[in-house]
Amino acid sequence: MLVQAPHNQNAALADKPAYDLRQIDCDPNFWYPVAWSHKVRKGKAFAARYAGHPIALIRPEKGPVYALEDRCAHRQVPLSKGLVEGDCIKCCYHGWAFDRAGNCVTVPYLNREDVGRPVKAYPCREKAGLIFIFPGDPALAESVPLPAVAQVGNPDYKTRLFSPRLKCHYSFMHENLMDMNHQFLHRRQMG
Template sequence: MTEIDSDGAGALGAEANGARPSPHRHPAPGTPDLRRVGANPDFWYPVALARSVRSGQVFATAFAGERIALYRGKSGAVYALEDRCAHRQVPLSMGVVEGETLRCCYHAWAYRGDGRICQIPYLSKGDGRPPRGVRGYPVREAYGLVFVFPGAPEKAGITTLPELPYFDSVKYKTMTFSRTVRCHYSFMHENLLDMNHQYLHRGVVGRLHPELLEYRTGVRSTEARYLFTHTGGKRNRSAALLAAEGIGGRKSSDVMTIRTDYPYQTLDLVPENAERPALCLWAAYVPEDTEQRTCHAYGLLMIEKPSIRGALHLAWPFIRRFTERVFAEDRMAVEAEQRAWEEQGEDRNHEVFPLILDVRAVLRANGVPLRAETAGRACRTGGCR
């Protein structure tokens, strides 16, 4: 295994599975607890499935405690507004869509898609109006998802959406996931990147041995390559459908590349001698509450179509069931980790895997501090010592 340090200055030797502790990677005293580091808002985050934002209706969502009202106007365009009326603070997600505007359900104040007030029905044209309405978020619709930019608005135009080249390919079919998980988003990054937890899934995929081939860490990313070998137990047929001969199949060696590219995460699985991935996963973990102890996981699983026409369509329900079982086990584990953190008031993990120590450093360096009032609230509710 080869590891590359964050500035690319050189290579460091390590054991085959990176299991030996790496003292130089442990955070120095005084380093912020990662579970108290917030997601950086200066990126595009998915906050809803596009099909959930129906024409003429309003959809309530959130990013890190900021409540957001999404609505689709008559033109089909999606708008994102701060979910409160500037008048009496009633949620605009309870409002009514009229053309391209959103009208509050209480006193019928109307808002344009940029958040400006365009009508107060009981005031005449000569009467004064509040100088400001509510915040309007930059919004884009792509890959069947609605993305908002919760950070500095001037950065939205120079920040790109993630690129998913296989999403529109006729050679792939996409399965979409949308699930709430009661944990800090960092637990999700660590869970997917650390394939040494396959014992958790022994009842679903049998016994798999992941060998870490190499990993690389940069300023905003950590990437790992694993080789999987099936070592016993019943092999799941749905796993075989996902990856040609199956994950760790006897006739092929499956190389899995997992990458945290802040703030997103990807996974590619390439069977031996294949020209392209058998499957690609893109995921984003969007914090919902102010303390960021709950996140919403959005995932796009792009699966290569087999040569037999219609075979993937027939197998789709079985693949869905398989992936849901794996995700349910992962969710059980990360939510247990979050509960332990809340009970102990700090991160007491004895992490020994250098790869995970690296991704923690990436998440910490690219995140933002939680607001002081948030930390104080966590202490008052027993979340710190």
């Protein structure tokens, strides 16, 4: 039996369903780790990402770390490049200052308050050496517990800090880490 291929390969591909298992969504109404706590130093901002969205983590000299979208509402410059002063982050470009709720509290050259636009703030918590954000409905954050981080505090286990940026879907990493038979690859690193 002879099967003739379509003249247009793109037309044949268009007939296939567009479902891709590696493109599954995640529930935004959950706590997700975005950085190791030790990476976000006092009086500094830190650039992180969640599902492709840039996040600025700010640790003021006093008080807990907080998270804002990593862009100034004025010129879209990353807030993570800004200056932490008191409980606010100032954009490095024009000095617009944002508080932990994402409100613009100062536009220096206008000499009046409440003139700038806000940026999105994320509920933010620290646990077991990780900084978590809640990207979903902020009203639900208090009712959703932080996930348990297994064995981090147990001295019988060694916690490895592994945080390279990999260009793959997280499920590939899960498969790799759970594949106990790929020791051939690591034969020079492990017994």
